[in-house]
Amino acid sequence: MAKIKVHVFLKAGVLDVQGKAVEGALQGLGWSGVSNARVGKLIEFDLDGVEDPQGEAKKMCEQLLANTVIEGYRIEAA
Amino acid sequence: MSAAVIVFPGSNCDRDCKVAVERSTGEAVQMVWHAETELPQGLDLIVIPGGFSYGDYLRCGAMAAESPVMQAVKKAADDGVAVVGICNGFQILCEAGLLPGALLRNKGLKYVCKPISLTVANGQTRFTAGYQGQREVIMTQGNGDGNFFADAETLARIEGEGQVVFRYVDNPNGSVNDIAGIQNARGNVLGMMPHPDRAFEAELGSADGAVLFQSIYAAA
Numbered sequence: 007m008a009k010i011k012v013h014v015f016l017k018a019g020v021l022d023v024q025g026k027a028v029e030g031a032l033q034g035l036g037w038s039g040v041s042n043a044r045v046g047k048l049i050e051f052d053l054d055g056v057e058d059p060q061g062e063a064k065k066m067c068e069q070l071l072a073n074t075v076i077e078g079y080r081i082e083a084a
Numbered sequence: 085m086s087a088a089v090i091v092f093p094g095s096n097c098d099r100d101c102k103v104a105v106e107r108s109t110g111e112a113v114q115m116v117w118h119a120e121t122e123l124p125q126g127l128d129l130i131v132i133p134g135g136f137s138y139g140d141y142l143r144c145g146a147m148a149a150e151s152p153v154m155q156a157v158k159k160a161a162d163d164g165v166a167v168v169g170i171c172n173g174f175q176i177l178c179e180a181g182l183l184p185g186a187l188l189r190n191k192g193l194k195y196v197c198k199p200i201s202l203t204v205a206n207g208q209t210r211f212t213a214g215y216q217g218q219r220e221v222i223m224t225q226g227n228g229d230g231n232f233f234a235d236a237e238t239l240a241r242i243e244g245e246g247q248v249v250f251r252y253v254d255n256p257n258g259s260v261n262d263i264a265g266i267q268n269a270r271g272n273v274l275g276m277m278p279h280p281d282r283a284f285e286a287e288l289g290s291a292d293g294a295v296l297f298q299s300i301y302a303a304a
Contacts, residue, residue: 016188020233021258023189047142070150073143073179075186076233 007052008059011082014072015046059083085111085301087129090157092118092148097134097170097281104281105131108294109301118151127165128304129297130157134171134226134279144187144229145175154180166210166300167273171227174265174275183268183275184242185234190227191258197226199289200278201253202264206246209267211274214299221292223278225256230277232259232266242266250276 016022022044029043049071056062060083072079087105091098102113113131114124123130137148148154154176161167161182169177177183190196201222204215215221234242239260242248250265257277265276280293 019235020188021191023191023193023231023258027193070146071142073146073186075178075184075235076188 007054008056009084010051010053010059010063012049012063012067012071013046013080013082014049014067014077015044015079016076017078020076053083085109085129085304086114086124086127087111087131088114088116088124088127089131089133090116090118090153091133092135092137092151092176094137094139095133095135095172097172097279100279100281101131101133101170104284104293105129105297108284108297111301116153118148118153121152121156123153123156123160127160129166129168129300130160132157132167132169132173132176133281134173137172137176140172140229143175143179145172145177145179148172148176149179149181158182161268161273164270164272166304168211168296168300169273169275170279170281171230171277174277175229177273177275182273183266184238184247185232185266187227187229187277188231188233188258189229190231190256195226195228196230196256198224198256199283200225200256200264202250202278203253205248205251206267208246209249209271209274210303211267211296211299212249214295214302215292218295220253221250221295222283222290223280223293224282224289225278226282227257227277230257230259232263232277234260245269249274250278
């Protein structure tokens with residue numbers, strides 16, 4: 007059985023308004039060195055019964071887990 | 085004329101759409117549950133309603149786009165049937181690949197709910213012909229993820245092909261080029277964030293939405 011972690015983030019060039027809000031809040035709390043804050047998602051699950059967990063996870067990202075018009079993804083399989 | 089409204093778990097404008105189309109056109113509208121794999125025969129119009137399908141989990145419209153009924157909707161769209169996605173319905177059509185682009189979180193991070201002025205960017209579509217040159221219409225907006233985005237290449241294409249159907253007069257959510265509604269290249273699939281189904285008679289503040297449904301019926 008594979009342990010899968012999928013990280014999904016908005017692509018560079020797509021305005022991440024949540025990231026901007028978090029960045030502004032951290033700066034407002036005094037961390038003036040904060041920049042490039044981005045908010046994404048972490049989706050983790052166990053995957054059984056497939057030969058190529060990494061490949062299957064990629065298919066899942068393309069079909070459902072990420073919208074590749076606006077999002078990129080990174081898969082960790084262990 | 086025959087129309088259907090698709091109902092997903094979490095849709096909340098499905099009855100609004102049914103009543104809006106029926107009152108606007110005088111024709112009965114069927115409701116179709118998302119688990120159906122076939123649509124009623126002979127449809128002229130399919131409405132994908134607003135709401136919070138699947139709780140907006142993962143991304144707005146992402147899971148509804150994978151619902152069984154959407155394969156039938158895609159086939160109907162390929163056959164030239166008119167498809168209108170409103171609000172969450174617009175998000176679902178983008179997620180399903182029936183329309184280009186995607187809807188992001190509103191630029192101000194707030195849910196925006198208010199009557200809103202739109203310009204009819206293309207009055208030559210089957211959805212807008214009934215406005216007969218009327219340049220500005222009023223409908224009600226209600227969304228948190230209505231910020232339309234498309235990459236530069238896609239944007240140039242849809243602008244060049246006249247696929248932008250409505251624009252905001254005063255952009256409430258950061259949508260690129262003030263886009264409020266677009267159609268596909270063939271001109272039979274429309275997605276829009278403002279609600280014609282909340283603006284179909286004067287008592288609602290505007291009857292401009294009724295004209296949109298009447299236009300589709302006149303074109304069928």
